[in-house]
Amino acid sequence: MRISRLYLPVPLASGADVVLDGERAHYLRTVLRLKRGFDLTVFNGEGGEFAARIGVCHREAVSLTVGAHRPDDRESRLDVRLGLGISRGERMDLAIQKAVELGVGAITPLFTERCVVQLDGERKAQRLEHWRRVVWAACEQSGRNRVPEVLEPRSLEAWLPEAAGLRICLDPHAVHGLRELAPPVGSVTLLSGPEGGFSDAERDMAVAAAFVPIRLGPRVLRTETAALAALAAIQTLWGDMAV
Known part of the structure; x- marks a missing residue:
């Protein structure tokens, strides 16, 4: 039987x-349906994980x-930051x-x-x-022991100056692809738009902030598909799967 994983920020x-507090206790008892004597894995986001009973x-x-503590590290060797246009619900x-x-290091929801x-x-x-909480659950499922931060939502204009490393903007009208870029030295900042995409003015702002438009x-692609396809490609080229 698969050992359940539980994030405990303590x-x-x-x-x-x-x-356990009320919510975590309810999740373990009612959702996972675990009982006295069951083994599980717990982690608090500070690195590694612990066996628990x-x-x-x-x-x-x-x-x-x-x-016992297990110093397992399943993080990508590539630090990827995602600026994500806010879309609806699911x-x-x-x-x-x-x-x-897919190993993202931090996510900033963006108003566009x-x-x-x-x-x-x-x-x-x-x-x-x-x-x-979506991030916590994804870490529990995927085996990650470091919890990516979801930063305060902000405007695209306010976020752009904070970008660092190789800066990539997803743009279906671009003429270049990821393979044409030199491998990053350091981090990658990925910008992905909302439903309806970016306006021309927003594309111009991104380019002025040293973002490279990539198709x-x-x-x-839909907004939720574009970001994930780009992250998978970035990890394949330069991160998890790179040799």
């Missing part, structure tokens, strides 16, 4: 007993005994989930001219928390 140490598991309390969730599986999602105040805070092929 200090962890071999031999310690950890009492459930000591108490009932409606009133769930606790774990933390076992499309955004899918893009974030799969970006984590053609963004159809309006977020402000409490709703923005709720969506940010939701996206971070992924002759077909126009």
Whole structure:
């Protein structure tokens, strides 16, 4: 039977007993349906993971005994940062989930001219928390022990000056592909647009910020497909699969 993995954003140490809070306890007991004596793997995002065993598991309390530490590292050797135009509901969730599986190091949701999602105040805070939970679950599923950060949503104009390393902007109208770029020295910053793509003015801003427009092929890809296809190609060329 596959050993379940659980993200616990608390200090962890071999031999310690950890009492789970309501949400994590509910997830372990009701969703994973684990019981007393079951083994699992826990991690807190600080690197490596721990064996653990459930000591108490009932409606009133769930606790774990933390076992041996395993310094497993499944991170990409390439630091990739993703600026992602905000899209609706499940499309955004899918893009974030799969970006984590593909080894992205950080994600910044971006407000753009053609963004159809309006977020402000409490709703923005709720969506940010939701996206971070999508990342946690993707790390649990994919085996990652470092948790990529989802940064505060901001405007494209405010985010562009923060980009570093090789800067790539996905643009179906571009004439060059990824294979034409020199391998990056350091990090990669990938910019992917929302539903409806970038406006001409936004493309010009990206180019002025040293982003290289890149096309992924002759077909126009959906917003959630474009970012994932680019991440997979980047990892193949320069990251996980590069030799």
